[in-house]
Amino acid sequence: MNKFEELFEEGKANVERLSVPDELEIRLRSALTSRRAPRRPLERWKVSIAVILVAFSLIAYNYDALAYYGKQLLGYDQIMNGTLKQLNTLGKGQSIGKSYTFKNGFTLTLDGVMLDSNQLLLFSTLKAPAGELEHGDMTPMMTIKGLFGEYMENNSTGQISADNTEIKSVTSFAPPKFFEKNLTLTVSITDKGTTDRGNITFTLNRNTAMGYTLKKNINETFNVDGNKIHIDSLLASPTKTVIEGSVMNILELAEAKLSGEEHLKHISLNSFDLRLYANDKEVAIQGGGMGTNFHGITFNEDYDALPTDLQKLEIKLVSLGADHQVNKSFNLKIGSDNSALNILGQTIEIKKVYTSGGDTYITLSSEDGVVLTKVYLLMDGKQVSLNDTQNDRYDKIMEGKSDKVIHTRTLHFPGTGQNLELDVQRMTYVKTYNEVLNIPLK
Secondary structure, eight states: OOOOHHHHHHHHHHHHHHHHHHHOOHHHHHHHHHHHOOGGGHHHHHHHHHHHHHHHHHHHHHHHHHHHHOOOOOOOGOOOOOOHHHHTTOOEEEEEEEEEEEETSSSEEEEEEEEOOSSSEEEEHHHHHOTOOOOOSSSSSEEEOOSOEEEEEEEEEEEOOOTEEEEEEEEEEEEOOTTOOOEEEEEEEETTEEEEEEEEHHHOOOGGGGOOSSSEEEEEEEETTTTTEEEEEEEEEOOEEEEEEEOOOHHHHHHHHHHHHTTOOOOOEEEEEEEEEEEEEEEEEEEEEEEEEEEEEEEEEEOHHHHHTTOOEEEEEEEEEEEEEEEEEEEEESBSOOEEETTEEEEEEEEEEEEETTTEEEEEEEEEEEEEEEEEEEEETTTEEEEEEEEEEEEEEEETTTEEEEEEEEEESSSSOOSSSEEEEEEEEEEEEEEEOOOOOO
């Protein structure tokens, strides 16, 4: 057999092992049906050679287009959201396949990564000897280091296998700077009180990066009851959508501190309800954060990816919690027949006022999110500071078609007195606004 025949037989074997997509087979069958003509038996071998040559051409010139059928990450369906599942089906991302084995026998494999303008996602498998997974730390700590920067993990989602021998995880990091290429993943696990660290180096292939789908400098503000919620920008990428903004710039923050009123209208992150709507449907929220830097008080809210047929985009400020000045006193009496208090439109129900062990206790309830942030008890005209809050309880009740959470707790004040007044100076509560900001798409 000459060299040409050896190459021919090798190519024929490779073609026979190919598994083409269903849609490609349907398209070829349709084309052959419409152009089929009778052939003489002696011509069939010529047709076979032609088909093989066409297949070689497809492999040679369209290898990247077909190769994605082998790039999908396996075993991650249960911890991927719908967006990541779709991207994985399309073969987006970069395969890595590098491992590190720790001293205790645990092996971490970096299966692959996905990169876009909002985040770098790492897909990893932590595998242990059979039955030994419970001895190690269930959530390995990860950091990524590049040439000029270090990137900490933002969040991670994982799942333990049925046989308790491995954990599949998807971990999010800030996207490395555009000039970063060679990266080192450092993983720490703790086993029996001892921490072990391992490194996996990999080269980021930016040809697989997905970039962004929509980038908008918004520069609009929600003005609600003296609070200004400024929306700076929106960046949508194939994996998620991020809204960034600020509550107070550095000049406002300095002015508040100088006036001694930095506590006024303080925004509570737990009560910050900002929603994103695409084509009149709410986009699922993924997380967020708030902090203070030289820009003032800043925040980011993370949502799912936007639909590909985007026609309408809105940001809605549903509600927020803020700290307000009250400076009012309310008469109380020992017992359980005190009237409910109405403070800035919020109802505080006084359940019971009693004394025990020489101290005074006030049990009260309100909607979740209503907090007396600065409160005293006037005992015979003397101002007494709150000692502590006890017996916190949260009860969910049905109100119409929605649930409402009632927070009950007991305020403990040292000492007793004949004439009691609850001196409320500041209070935080959540207020609904439903203010809408339309985002132009052009």
